[in-house]
Amino acid sequence: MTCDECFEAFSASVDGELPSHEQEAMNQHLDDCQDCQRLRTRLLSLSAEMKGQPFAEPGPEGVKALVETALAGVRTSRWGLLRQLVRAPYEHWLWRLGLRLASLGTVTALAALSSIVGWLLPCYSGAEAVSRSGLPDPQAWAAWTPSPAASLGASALVLLIGAWTCGLPGLLGDLWGEARLRPGQVASTMLGLVLLGPFAALPLLGQLELASYGLVCSLWTALCLIAGFALVAFKAPRPLPRLALDFIALMLPLAGLEWLARASMEWPGPAECRPTIAVLVASVPFASLAGAAGVLALAALLLGCGLLGWVPSYRGTGGRAASTLLLLGGLGCLGYGVVRAGALHPISPLRAQLSGQRQAYLLAASDENPWLLPSTAYAGLQVEVAGPGKDPRAARLRAASAYLEWDEPALLRALTSWADNAPGVAWGLSAFVDSLGYRNGPSLELPTEERQRTVGHLIAELRWRVLSGTVLSGATGSVSGAIEAANGPRQGLRLRLLSLPDGEHALAGALATLQEENRWAGELAASGSLETDLSLDKARSAVTGPQGEFLFPRVRPGRYVLALLSEQKASLTYNASLPGAIEVRDGPVRLAPIRLSMGSEGASLPLDSKSWRTTGTVELSIGRDGPVMRMQPGATATIIVDNETFHAGKARIKLLATEREGPAARPAGLLATIFSRDGRTIASAELPLPEAGLGELEISSGDRDGYLQIALLSGAGTLEVRGLRLEVLP
Amino acid sequence: MSVALAYETTVMSAGLAGATEKSEEVRRLVLRLQDGDRTAFEALVARTQRSAYRLGYSVAQDHHLCQDAVQDAYISVLQNIRQLRDPSAFTTWFTRIVINRCKKLLKQKRPQSLTEVVEQGKGPSTDGLEEKTGRRLQLKKALLRLTDTDRTMLGLREVQGYSYEEIAEILDIPLGTVKSRVANARRRLIQAYDV
Numbered sequence: 001m002t003c004d005e006c007f008e009a010f011s012a013s014v015d016g017e018l019p020s021h022e023q024e025a026m027n028q029h030l031d032d033c034q035d036c037q038r039l040r041t042r043l044l045s046l047s048a049e050m051k052g053q054p055f056a057e058p059g060p061e062g063v064k065a066l067v068e069t070a071l072a073g074v075r076t077s078r079w080g081l082l083r084q085l086v087r088a089p090y091e092h093w094l095w096r097l098g099l100r101l102a103s104l105g106t107v108t109a110l111a112a113l114s115s116i117v118g119w120l121l122p123c124y125s126g127a128e129a130v131s132r133s134g135l136p137d138p139q140a141w142a143a144w145t146p147s148p149a150a151s152l153g154a155s156a157l158v159l160l161i162g163a164w165t166c167g168l169p170g171l172l173g174d175l176w177g178e179a180r181l182r183p184g185q186v187a188s189t190m191l192g193l194v195l196l197g198p199f200a201a202l203p204l205l206g207q208l209e210l211a212s213y214g215l216v217c218s219l220w221t222a223l224c225l226i227a228g229f230a231l232v233a234f235k236a237p238r239p240l241p242r243l244a245l246d247f248i249a250l251m252l253p254l255a256g257l258e259w260l261a262r263a264s265m266e267w268p269g270p271a272e273c274r275p276t277i278a279v280l281v282a283s284v285p286f287a288s289l290a291g292a293a294g295v296l297a298l299a300a301l302l303l304g305c306g307l308l309g310w311v312p313s314y315r316g317t318g319g320r321a322a323s324t325l326l327l328l329g330g331l332g333c334l335g336y337g338v339v340r341a342g343a344l345h346p347i348s349p350l351r352a353q354l355s356g357q358r359q360a361y362l363l364a365a366s367d368e369n370p371w372l373l374p375s376t377a378y379a380g381l382q383v384e385v386a387g388p389g390k391d392p393r394a395a396r397l398r399a400a401s402a403y404l405e406w407d408e409p410a411l412l413r414a415l416t417s418w419a420d421n422a423p424g425v426a427w428g429l430s431a432f433v434d435s436l437g438y439r440n441g442p443s444l445e446l447p448t449e450e451r452q453r454t455v456g457h458l459i460a461e462l463r464w465r466v467l468s469g470t471v472l473s474g475a476t477g478s479v480s481g482a483i484e485a486a487n488g489p490r491q492g493l494r495l496r497l498l499s500l501p502d503g504e505h506a507l508a509g510a511l512a513t514l515q516e517e518n519r520w521a522g523e524l525a526a527s528g529s530l531e532t533d534l535s536l537d538k539a540r541s542a543v544t545g546p547q548g549e550f551l552f553p554r555v556r557p558g559r560y561v562l563a564l565l566s567e568q569k570a571s572l573t574y575n576a577s578l579p580g581a582i583e584v585r586d587g588p589v590r591l592a593p594i595r596l597s598m599g600s601e602g603a604s605l606p607l608d609s610k611s612w613r614t615t616g617t618v619e620l621s622i623g624r625d626g627p628v629m630r631m632q633p634g635a636t637a638t639i640i641v642d643n644e645t646f647h648a649g650k651a652r653i654k655l656l657a658t659e660r661e662g663p664a665a666r667p668a669g670l671l672a673t674i675f676s677r678d679g680r681t682i683a684s685a686e687l688p689l690p691e692a693g694l695g696e697l698e699i700s701s702g703d704r705d706g707y708l709q710i711a712l713l714s715g716a717g718t719l720e721v722r723g724l725r726l727e728v729l730p
Numbered sequence: 731m732s733v734a735l736a737y738e739t740t741v742m743s744a745g746l747a748g749a750t751e752k753s754e755e756v757r758r759l760v761l762r763l764q765d766g767d768r769t770a771f772e773a774l775v776a777r778t779q780r781s782a783y784r785l786g787y788s789v790a791q792d793h794h795l796c797q798d799a800v801q802d803a804y805i806s807v808l809q810n811i812r813q814l815r816d817p818s819a820f821t822t823w824f825t826r827i828v829i830n831r832c833k834k835l836l837k838q839k840r841p842q843s844l845t846e847v848v849e850q851g852k853g854p855s856t857d858g859l860e861e862k863t864g865r866r867l868q869l870k871k872a873l874l875r876l877t878d879t880d881r882t883m884l885g886l887r888e889v890q891g892y893s894y895e896e897i898a899e900i901l902d903i904p905l906g907t908v909k910s911r912v913a914n915a916r917r918r919l920i921q922a923y924d925v
Contacts, residue, residue, distance in 0.1 A: 070771075
């Protein structure tokens, strides 16, 4: 034993704290060491002297004065209220719990809202149809989009309030006051701060930035652990061996966190998650999806608050029972949420292929809910491509087979079943439905009653955005006929059947449609991007056959006019033997042979002021589509056809004219008269203004030559004459 | 529990049964004070002020400073008594407060060296009890030459008579550290006294 050790030993011995086994060694050293004996004597002497030090002890009055001073000191403490306010959030469990619920709840709600608005709603806005169990009005949610500033603020709030309720102000206060820290308190405070990280980073999770979320959580946790260790090492009474053990214990989680941070870089990002979300939205009712997400978010909130409550805050007390209740509630919610999430059956796309060219993707939430799409409409959703052998669900395979092999009854049954059980949103379905019929503007014509019934059921059961304005109709009529020319039947002529709407301007409307189509076809042909034929509605187009025959096989009831498409431009058939307005009802309509006027067979009569003798107000002008004669009510216009062109025979006069404004009190029309050279009337014929604007009359002079006079008479409205053609027949 | 025992008795002579009784009384007073009974505070002060003064004077070696520290300590007790989880640990808690207050005030007054004041022969007032002998003055000088920590160790051990275990609990340091610190404080006191 050295002298230093001996001094420490007899110091402890004086205090009665020396273990008996050291007593003998000390005595032995004392016997041999004069210096230590002297020191021992000094120590005993000074110890006695210290114990005998006089102290001023206040009497009863002093006690009273002390009490009053202390009470007054508390009352007049300037910082008393502030101190209480600062301390209350981490020292009183109710404050702690309330503030944590508020801050964590805010950030959780914002993250949930952000994920719904940012990820679920776009799936709805892009969908063609939404099932009844889908979200009714996705656009209304757009106003709830949380701003980035709000999310950032909520994260900052979580960190601020979280650090406060964990007792960081108390810890910092003690550090400032140079007090010794207790390792346990430091550890629990830091553990509380660690738990805040996953919540503060929740906005990243709401944006599906999983990699950033993992990285931020790992870094935050590492930072808290290192800070905690530093505080314990420098500000807490901790023996060196224990500190070494602490250091080793710190390295293990840090290594784990580094691994987690690296692994999180591989986690999927928003682009990878989007298809999965799209499939979820398609296959799961919105209420189920939002319900499961809400329950899981609530579970996270309760578990977070419960765990934070279980970790003691700095100098905080109480609240364990409430935290336990929160934990139990959170575990309950978690279990319920997992069960609910497990009950969701995301559709797994199934690609069925009949040949290299024909394939379809089949989606199904359950066996009772098959849904299939043409591959072109479903290209964006190839999340999981599984061969038929890997997914044996019979219903899905039957539907796919029915589509590819065109087993129509089975296919229609599958579609009807899907409409009944549709869970979410639909993409590409309208393209598929269109393949069942023929589209003509807003009208979708379905040739069979079964198809009509199925598509009608789909529209009725779904909030169908694409087809909502569609008029379903069945084709119950047909129009057929043949075109002839002087040199025989005409093959390869392209015809258009134009719908003639009701109303005064029926012909103008038809003309406008024709001109629009013509312009469009011209542009496409000029650009070379598409065949002209492709630009036109095939259901209303026909090409004459070898005998000049043509057929429009599916024509819904209504009124039509026939147009002939020349190579250069489309025109109404007023230069042909006009069928006029074609009335289609149930059943076929067979038109009389249409004889084309070719070349010298006919000529358009000029609509200029020199050729016509007029009474009343008649304006002659050049419109976009050629000359127009506009005759005010009561006006007449007369022309004498040169007799050189009209020898004995028959004339066919074709009129393209419309009358504007009001019903005609006085019938408007065309009057044709043939006069002999001596001024007698040989023949006369009238053509009332035709309903469709197109009219034709024939007049014959028998075997005599004469003059042909054509008179146009306007009625109560303005008559607009757009074309007048004379054909001299043999 | 044993801290309170040491607190209210002359440790060297107190019996265990009596100490337990005193400790229980302090605990009840703390409970009443935590419930808002201000009359309990007066009783608590009467029970504890003597020990507080002795300890404060041991650390500060200045009567006025000791008074201020004890007064601050009682204000702190009133402000924070509700946060004391275990009322039977009051004595440990209160002793720690007194020591911290003394150290804080000493730090604030450090520029006016107490050692110099003593050596100039002015001697701090002890409220009528002047240093009567040269030995006492010599002891005071020696104590003032020590660090706050050494005086705290000596005050807790020599004056208050706390056991090493109690000191470890009060100062929140390991038992072995207490043993060595007490011995070192004593060694330095001897050296300072013999200078």
